[in-house]
Amino acid sequence: MEMLFRYNWQVRQEWLDWCKELPTVELERERTGGVGSILKTLNHIVDVEYSWICDLQGKPDQSELFQSADSLEQIAALSEHFRPEISEYVSAWKPEMEQQILQAVREDGSSEQYTYGEVMRHVIAHEIHHMGQMSVWSRELDKKPVSANLIRRGLA
Template sequence: MNTNYVRTLFDYNWKIREKWFEWCRKISEEEPKVFSFEEYKNLDSIIQFSSDTKTKTLNYIENLNPSSYHNVLSATNKKGDKVSHYYVEVLLHIAVHEVHHIGQLSVWARELEKEPVSANLIGLDLFKV
C-alpha cells in the first residue's frame, strides 16, 4: 500500500484532471470556452502546462525526504502579514485546493447540462490491496 499520502493526493488530482481534459475535448466547438490567461488560449496549451507542472511537482515530491515535512516555510501573505507553515501543510493545501477546482468544474459541467467527471477516489487504484 502507498503510504505517501501527499503523493497519493497529487496522483488523485492528476488522474481526475486527465479525465476532465478528456471531458473538455468532447464538448462541441460551438460551446463557449473562456480562458483568462493569455498564454493558455486553448485546451492543448493547458494540457501541456499541466504536463510540465506535473513533471516538476512529481520530481519534487519523489525527492522530498519525509523528515523535511516539518520544515517551516516562511513567507508574506497578500495582506502583508508574515506567515509560517510546515511544508506538509503547504503540500496538502495545494492538493486539496485542486479538489476545490474539481468541484468547480463539476458545477460548470452541470450548468452546460453535461455529466461531470466522477471525482471518486475509490476505484482509481491509488492504493493497491
C-alpha cells in the same frame, strides 16, 4: 500524500479530455464560482500547484507562462510540462520535511509562515475544491461530470 497528487493528476487529465468536447465559447464563458471560467479555473489549478511546489523548493515560479495560457491546449501542455518536476519532488517527500517552515510573502508585502506539510495538503485540497466547481458547471451544461471517486483508480 503522493497518492492524492496522483489522484488529482488523473482527475485533471480526465477534465482536460472532457473539455475537448466543449466549444471554446463554453470554455471561456464567465461563470459563477471558481475563477470565472472553465479555462481560467484549469489554468489557476496548474499555476497554483506549480507555484507552491516552486516555493517549497526555493525556486522562482514561472507565473508569466500561466498568464499567457489562454487555450485548453496551452493549459494541458503546461500541466504536462511541469508534472515530472512536481512528481519528482512529491516522490522524494520525507516525513522530516513535514515541519520545515516556508517563509511566504503575501501580496500586500507582509510575511507569513507555513509548514511544508500544510502547503502540500493545501495544494491537494485546492485542486479537489476546484474540481468540485467543475462538476457543478458540467451539470449546468447538462453534461456528466468526471468521476471524483478515488476507488478503482489503481492508486493504492
